[in-house]
Amino acid sequence: MSRSSTAPVLFDCDPGIDDAFALAIAHASAKLHIEAVTTTYGNVGLDNTTNNALRVLDWIGSDAPVHAGVQRSLLTKKVDAAGYHGATGLEAPGIPQPSHKPTSGDAVNFLIDHLRTVSEPRTIVATGPLTNLAMVLRLAPDVADKIDQIVFMGGSTDYGNDSPAAEFNMMSDPHAAQIVLESGVRTVMFGLNVTHQVLATPPRIAALNDLANNAGPVFAQMLGFFADIYRDQYGFDGPALHDPCTVAWLIQPELFETELMRVDVDTANGLSYGRSVQSPNCAVALEVDADGFFALLTRLVSQLN
Numbered sequence: 223m224s225r226s227s228t229a230p231v232l233f234d235c236d237p238g239i240d241d242a243f244a245l246a247i248a249h250a251s252a253k254l255h256i257e258a259v260t261t262t263y264g265n266v267g268l269d270n271t272t273n274n275a276l277r278v279l280d281w282i283g284s285d286a287p288v289h290a291g292v293q294r295s296l297l298t299k300k301v302d303a304a305g306y307h308g309a310t311g312l313e314a315p316g317i318p319q320p321s322h323k324p325t326s327g328d329a330v331n332f333l334i335d336h337l338r339t340v341s342e343p344r345t346i347v348a349t350g351p352l353t354n355l356a357m358v359l360r361l362a363p364d365v366a367d368k369i370d371q372i373v374f375m376g377g378s379t380d381y382g383n384d385s386p387a388a389e390f391n392m393m394s395d396p397h398a399a400q401i402v403l404e405s406g407v408r409t410v411m412f413g414l415n416v417t418h419q420v421l422a423t424p425p426r427i428a429a430l431n432d433l434a435n436n437a438g439p440v441f442a443q444m445l446g447f448f449a450d451i452y453r454d455q456y457g458f459d460g461p462a463l464h465d466p467c468t469v470a471w472l473i474q475p476e477l478f479e480t481e482l483m484r485v486d487v488d489t490a491n492g493l494s495y496g497r498s499v500q501s502p503n504c505a506v507a508l509e510v511d512a513d514g515f516f517a518l519l520t521r522l523v524s525q526l527n
């Protein structure tokens with residue numbers, strides 16, 4: 223497929239080990255072009271997530287501009303996931319420090335201005351807390367028409383990881399998530415119910431490690447770091463590759479089964495407060511072909527340097 227037939231995507235993220243994978247496979251795929259990256263606080267603080275985004279993009283050879291976003295959630299207390307991703311969010315000695323700085327420190331206004339100028343609506347991939355996107359939709363509701371879909375990792379149809387009920391990205395800013403879900407923009411959700419089906423088991427990590435390029439072994443090492451906590455905390459046979467599910471679905475949607483559902487985030491009063499009949503607002507991924515997912519991921523990583 224020629225580069226001209228690629229779909230431009232905007233990428234809002236908090237790298238993060240699995241965010242780094244998502245960026246890398248999006249870059250490696252001929253179907254997608256990362257047009258710009260916006261960063262959010264999340265796994266660690268904004269300075270580190272922004273630095274990590276720059277590191278990863280440099281390393282994979284992407285020239286997408288990076289715009290740093292919000293420092294914290296709309297209303298709730300700050301949480302982080304340094305316990306999962308390490309103090310800097312990306313404990314990956316194989317990924318050097320970046321050679322350049324963010325293009326701006328105002329992701330929200332960048333997105334508003336950019337979306338207002340594009341002629342074709344854009345897909346936004348969101349792999350962190352949804353604060354930047356909620357602010358965009360509140361400050362400039364007109365740009366909703368310029369967003370084709372928001373494909374996000376967050377939530378769950380069953381249990382949580384940050385609490386028994388809540389997934390980390392949703393828990394980081396439940397109000398922002400609810401603003402996005404009720405914005406009228408098409409949303410596609412990759413929650414824990416599906417991302418916990420794509421575990422980087424030892425044979426899958428070994429397949430990455432055996433790749434002849436530089437990227438495969440570096441990603442294998444990062445997954446080794448991620449694996450310990452998933453084994454200790456969940457008894458899983460490998461870490462879950464949450465964020466790359468969003469990108470894998472854009473590249474090969476047949477790997478996933480989705481269903482249109484009503485998704486709301488409990489922001490205070492409980493989901494049944496004032497409830498009446500509500501229409502579906504989100505395509506929710508329910509099942510994934512995990513072997514197919516890892517075949518795609520490993521093939522795309524093999525195309526990196």
Ligand code: BDR
Binds near residue numbers: 306375464
């Ligand atoms: C989500 O939380 C973060 O730690 C991961 O990067 C992913 O986006 C999983 O709950």
Ligand code: CA
Binds near residue numbers: 235264349
């Ligand atoms: Ca993330």
